[in-house]
Amino acid sequence: MTFDSNAFLIIFTGALIAISCGFLGVFLLLRKMSMTGDAISHAVLPGIVIGFFVSGSQRSLEVILGAGLLGILSTLMIDALRKKAKVQLDASIGITFTLLFAIGIILINLFAYKVDLDQECVLYGEIAYLPIDLWITPNGLNLGPRITWLAGINFFLILGFTYFLFKELSITSFDEQFSSAIGIPSKGINLALMSMVSYTTVSSFESVGAILVVALLVVPPSTAYLWTKSLIPLLRLTAALGILIAILGYYLAYWIDSSIAGMMVAVAGAFFFGSALIKGNWPLGLRGTSKSNPAFDS
Amino acid sequence: MITQVPQPVLEVHDLTVSYDQQPVLWNVDLSLPAGQLIGILGPNGAGKSTLIKSIMGLIPPTSGYIKIFNKPLQEVRTRISYVPQRESVDWNFPASVLDVVVMGTYGKLGLFRRPGKKEIQIAEDALEQVGMTAFTKRQISELSGGQQQRVFIARALAQQADLYLMDEPFAGVDMATETAIFQLEWVIMLNLHLVASGPKDQVMTEELFRKTYGGKLNLHTQVTDLIRKQDFNPLKS
Ligand SMILES: Nc1ncnc2c1ncn2[C@@H]1O[C@H](COP(=O)(O)OP(=O)(O)O)[C@@H](O)[C@H]1O
Ligand SMILES: [Mg+2]
Numbered sequence: 275m276t277f278d279s280n281a282f283l284i285i286f287t288g289a290l291i292a293i294s295c296g297f298l299g300v301f302l303l304l305r306k307m308s309m310t311g312d313a314i315s316h317a318v319l320p321g322i323v324i325g326f327f328v329s330g331s332q333r334s335l336e337v338i339l340g341a342g343l344l345g346i347l348s349t350l351m352i353d354a355l356r357k358k359a360k361v362q363l364d365a366s367i368g369i370t371f372t373l374l375f376a377i378g379i380i381l382i383n384l385f386a387y388k389v390d391l392d393q394e395c396v397l398y399g400e401i402a403y404l405p406i407d408l409w410i411t412p413n414g415l416n417l418g419p420r421i422t423w424l425a426g427i428n429f430f431l432i433l434g435f436t437y438f439l440f441k442e443l444s445i446t447s448f449d450e451q452f453s454s455a456i457g458i459p460s461k462g463i464n465l466a467l468m469s470m471v472s473y474t475t476v477s478s479f480e481s482v483g484a485i486l487v488v489a490l491l492v493v494p495p496s497t498a499y500l501w502t503k504s505l506i507p508l509l510r511l512t513a514a515l516g517i518l519i520a521i522l523g524y525y526l527a528y529w530i531d532s533s534i535a536g537m538m539v540a541v542a543g544a545f546f547f548g549s550a551l552i553k554g555n556w557p558l559g560l561r562g563t564s565k566s567n568p569a570f571d572s
Numbered sequence: 573m574i575t576q577v578p579q580p581v582l583e584v585h586d587l588t589v590s591y592d593q594q595p596v597l598w599n600v601d602l603s604l605p606a607g608q609l610i611g612i613l614g615p616n617g618a619g620k621s622t623l624i625k626s627i628m629g630l631i632p633p634t635s636g637y638i639k640i641f642n643k644p645l646q647e648v649r650t651r652i653s654y655v656p657q658r659e660s661v662d663w664n665f666p667a668s669v670l671d672v673v674v675m676g677t678y679g680k681l682g683l684f685r686r687p688g689k690k691e692i693q694i695a696e697d698a699l700e701q702v703g704m705t706a707f708t709k710r711q712i713s714e715l716s717g718g719q720q721q722r723v724f725i726a727r728a729l730a731q732q733a734d735l736y737l738m739d740e741p742f743a744g745v746d747m748a749t750e751t752a753i754f755q756l757e758w759v760i761m762l763n764l765h766l767v768a769s770g771p772k773d774q775v776m777t778e779e780l781f782r783k784t785y786g787g788k789l790n791l792h793t794q795v796t797d798l799i800r801k802q803d804f805n806p807l808k809s
Contacts, residue, residue: 304665360592438684445675449661455628455654456679456731503711504666 280405283419285524287404288538290425291478292516294432295490296498298471300505300512301436303495304447305464309364310349311491313371314468315475317348319378322476327385338476345472346465348374399483401534421481428477435470436509439463444505482535489539494519497546500553515545579642581606581735582627587636589619589626595634596622621657624739628654640735650679653733655724655741663720664713672712672723673698676730691730698729 302311318341325340348370355366401421409420417423436443446453446460453460471491478487498511523538580603587600597619625631627638629645640648653676673695674687681687699705702722707715712723721741728736 306662441678441681441686442683444667444671445678448665448667448672448675449656451625451628451630451656451660452654452675452727453678454630455649455652455656456676457649458678458683499666502666504668504671508666 281524281528283405283422284401284534285520287419287422287425287481288401288520288523288534289517290422290429291482291487292490292494292519292538292542293513294425294429294474295478295487296494296512296516297432297436297509298467298474299491299495300498300509301443301447301467302471302491303499308492308496309367310352310468311471312488313352313367314345314348314471315487315491316371316378317374318342318344318472318475318479319375320344320381321378321472322479323378323381323385327381338473341476342469342472344374345475346468349465349468399479399481399486399535401481404481424477425481428474432470432474435466439466443467482538486535486539489542490516493539493542493546497542497549500549515542519545579606580604581641583639583642584627585636585638587623587626587638588634589622589631590634591622591631597626600636621739624654624737627737628652650731651734653728653731653736655728655736655738657739658717658721658724663715667712668708669699669704669710669712669715669723670695670708673726673730676727679731694732695726695730698726701729702726 299308299311302308321340321342321344322337323340325334325337328334328340329336331337351370352363352366355361355369356363359366361369404419404421407420409417409423411417442453442458442463445458446463450460453463475487478490482490494512494515495508497515498508502508502511519538519542522541524534526532526541527534527537582602582604584600584602587597588595589597600623622631626633627640627645638645640652645652670692674691676698677687677691677694681691696705696708699708702725704719704722704726707719712720715723725738725741728738
């Protein structure tokens with residue numbers, strides 16, 4: 275087992291991504307929109323490819339804008355299919371993201387000879403190469419790993435977003451109608467949240483990939499939800515899990531020589547199942563206290 | 573059939589509300605005076621919740637308009653308090669009783685500002701009014717249905733509004749809370765098809781119910797029976 279600066283960078287970046295995804299994931303979970311997060315993270319693909327094609331670089335602002343627009347487009351499309359076309363929510367999510375994702379795959383194949391966009395990388399990411407992908411300014415200054423910078427900026431954006439809009443995010447998650455009734459712009463808050471999810475997906479896809487980022491959005495918040503009774507502890511535990519997942523994921527992957535991102539998600543899954551065993555509603559007295567305490571009506 | 577009142581608190585003009593082009597309420601006209609408790613009755617699915625939601629601007633009307641304190645809703649939002657049906661939220665949400673009641677103060681706080689000592693005091697006072705002080709720190713999933721209803725009423729009290737719109741506020745509440753509600757000079761709207769307003773014995777007549785509900789009368793005969801009983805006070809004005 276080694277602990278060098280490369281290991282630290284990978285764990286540090288992994289933790290930043292896991293915490294960012296976890297914070298957004300908490301609000302998706304509370305809005306029962308975890309699958310919308312899944313949809314967005316796949317639907318941004320055509321936006322990434324188009325941005326890539328326009329700018330010729332995966333580091334460009336065009337990629338981020340393209341992904342952001344597609345992310346918002348996908349939430350609008352899901353909403354329209356559900357409300358106007360009367361399709362069930364789960365079906366409209368399934369239709370929207372598979373369609374947009376497929377368009378993305380086709381675009382990658384069409385443009386692949388023009389730009390160096392690696393399909394494998396977009397889908398699965400590779401955090402292990404992070405230390406050698408450096409951000410070097412035009413006049414030759416080495417600023418360190420590019421992906422760590424990206425994850426860091428994203429982390430502070432999300433931290434600011436949850437801090438400054440904490441009141442709005444929590445009330446619209448609990449009671450959307452009441453929020454609208456008292457004049458809180460619930461639709462705007464929702465769109466802002468969806469944009470953040472899109473942006474996070476883009477800034478994480480090179481390191482953990484468009485598929486595994488979904489796990490980081492859904493699994494740590496669901497695990498923390500089993501253990502906590504109010505929102506701030508829920509966010510704290512989600513963040514702590516993010517750090518643990520990054521550390522254990524790195525060393526386990528190192529140990530059995532496997533994908534770091536894959537191992538991070540596997541660790542997250544193990545934490546979830548462990549928690550579900552302890553806190554879930556199992557027979558045989560396997561459990562502690564149950565979360566779904568049905569209200570005893572008076 | 574409408575009793576026109578001078579200086580009404582709430583005016584609804586020719587309101588039609590539809591879900592997917594299917595009208596649920598049509599040509600509703602009503603005008604309510606200040607300082608009174610008013611109930612709107614109707615069977616399940618009659619459109620009571622729909623009426624309250626469209627007054628709160630949550631469902632856009634197909635036609636007609638609403639004025640509150642003689643102004644459009646947008647200008648008076650912070651003066652109106654709303655209690656949705658208890659079933660409209662997930663009570664497994666990770667929040668304490670106090671967390672939820674403080675939400676009542678968010679409308680007046682505005683974007684980005686966080687609740688402070690003053691807001692917490694308002695929420696604690698509201699909890700005291702509904703007799704829930706002992707449950708301040710309790711998680712909301714660990715409450716009975718009636719206690720959850722009281723939390724919603726406390727949240728409405730914390731809004732410190734001039735007009736209260738409550739959707740089925742009495743579902744499962746105890747006597748103390750009921751009294752707390754009646755001590756305030758509110759307009760309470762329970763149901764749809766308000767045909768008149770005024771003293772209870774003039775409004776809640778069988779003739780008026782028959783006019784309003786036609787074929788669905790059976791249910792309402794029972795309601796009128798209920799109202800005649802002394803101990804049924806929610807509709808006292
Ligand atoms: N979101 C909705 N979409 C379509 N129809 C609805 C919706 N909400 C309510 N309705 C219909 O509108 C009618 C009135 O509902 P509601 O206002 O909830 O009645 P009440 O509160 O009096 O029980 C019912 O027939 C109901 O089926
Ligand atoms: Mg109703």
